[in-house]
Amino acid sequence: MTRANHPRLAEVLEALARREAALESDRRTIATLQAELEETDRGLSALYAELEQARRSEARLAAIVQSSDDAMFAITPEGLVQTWNPGAERLFGHAAAEIVNRPVDVLVPAEARGRFGAVLERLRRGGRAGHFDGRLRRRDGSPVDVAVTVSAMRGPGGALTGFSAVARDLSERLRMEAELAAARAEREVLADRERIARDLHDMVVQRVFAAGLALQATAGMVRDPRVVARLQDVVAELDATIRELRIAIFDLHTAPREAASLRARILRLTADAAGHLGYAPAVTFDGPIDSTVPERVAAHLLAVLREALSNVARHADATAVSVTLTTGDALVLEVADNGRGLGRPARSSGLTNMRERAEFLGGSFTIADRPGGGTRLEWRVPLR
Numbered sequence: 001m002t003r004a005n006h007p008r009l010a011e012v013l014e015a016l017a018r019r020e021a022a023l024e025s026d027r028r029t030i031a032t033l034q035a036e037l038e039e040t041d042r043g044l045s046a047l048y049a050e051l052e053q054a055r056r057s058e059a060r061l062a063a064i065v066q067s068s069d070d071a072m073f074a075i076t077p078e079g080l081v082q083t084w085n086p087g088a089e090r091l092f093g094h095a096a097a098e099i100v101n102r103p104v105d106v107l108v109p110a111e112a113r114g115r116f117g118a119v120l121e122r123l124r125r126g127g128r129a130g131h132f133d134g135r136l137r138r139r140d141g142s143p144v145d146v147a148v149t150v151s152a153m154r155g156p157g158g159a160l161t162g163f164s165a166v167a168r169d170l171s172e173r174l175r176m177e178a179e180l181a182a183a184r185a186e187r188e189v190l191a192d193r194e195r196i197a198r199d200l201h202d203m204v205v206q207r208v209f210a211a212g213l214a215l216q217a218t219a220g221m222v223r224d225p226r227v228v229a230r231l232q233d234v235v236a237e238l239d240a241t242i243r244e245l246r247i248a249i250f251d252l253h254t255a256p257r258e259a260a261s262l263r264a265r266i267l268r269l270t271a272d273a274a275g276h277l278g279y280a281p282a283v284t285f286d287g288p289i290d291s292t293v294p295e296r297v298a299a300h301l302l303a304v305l306r307e308a309l310s311n312v313a314r315h316a317d318a319t320a321v322s323v324t325l326t327t328g329d330a331l332v333l334e335v336a337d338n339g340r341g342l343g344r345p346a347r348s349s350g351l352t353n354m355r356e357r358a359e360f361l362g363g364s365f366t367i368a369d370r371p372g373g374g375t376r377l378e379w380r381v382p383l384r
Contacts, residue, residue: 071167093139123152145170197249212238261290273309287327300357307350308335333379341369
């Protein structure tokens with residue numbers, strides 16, 4: 001039996017062949033689609049992995065921003081605060097809810113707005129990063145020294161989308177720099193003090209001592225009792241001068257930071273004077289001394305008190321002396337003794353020095369006889 005003898009069979013076979021060809025084409029199409037689907041699936045998996053990595057990176061970045069000690073915040077192109085991390089809250093005192101969507105000028109004092117605005121303007125014109133070192137303002141109005149780095153944030157097309165700012169508190173660094181500068185200055189002052197003390201000891205004290213010995217020798221050759229008495233007075237003056245110089249040398253050797261409170265220094269000075277007076281001065285404090293008397297006034301006060309007690313020891317022939325210090329709107333030093341009084345107008349370089357110190361500080365100086373005998377000195381300088 002042939003296909004020609006059976007036309008129907010031939011048609012069936014041809015139809016089957018066409019169907020087989022169509023099925024083969026469908027199989028190839030399915031295989032292609034399956035390959036494309038697998039490729040798409042791999043692409044989606046890679047994209048998901050990238051998105052997950054970006055999400056984790058964003059989460060890490062957010063954690064860094066939130067945990068940073070530095071102040072980090074974003075600013076819109078219009079100059080409004082957009083984001084605010086805890087470091088910014090600690091540094092400036094504003095909670096995020098208080099400052100987000102407010103102008104960044106809230107943080108910038110009037111005198112610094114020109115410089116800060118210039119940094120943003122340079123970034124608007126195409127810069128990538130700018131720096132501002134200066135003072136910004138806390139929530140309570142107090143200034144804070146900061147170093148701020150501002151960067152421009154731009155979209156894919158380069159359009160400005162805002163600014164990111166990182167501010168670091170410089171207060172501690174500036175404090176340490178100031179302390180270092182003060183320590184250097186103190187070392188220089190101490191070197192000068194040591195040099196002056198050495199010169200006083202090696203030159204001035206020795207010369208005064210030699211002059212005293214020469215006068216003592218001269219007194220032994222003089223017959224006139226009045227001249228001898230006068231020479232002895234001069235020798236006594238020179239001895240007192242040497243004692244004062246040695247006190248000054250000791251003070252020069254004392255570092256400023258080693259010095260005690262002003263009250264303690266006054267008590268030490270009066271205790272040292274007891275050796276020259278033969279008795280201890282009575283000291284009275286009326287009002288706070290250490291918290292109200294600045295160091296520049298304290299230095300003059302101690303010099304005046306030292307000179308006043310030296311004058312009592314050399315001239316007053318007193319058996320008692322009182323020292324009273326009163327503070328309020330003014331610092332008042334009163335030194336009173338029960339000696340022989342002035343007896344004549346008071347003129348000496350020491351008194352002139354005390355008067356000049358008072359006038360230099362805007363104060364006054366008086367010295368006069370006491371009604372019951374002795375002398376009263378008053379040294380007054382304003383504190384306010």
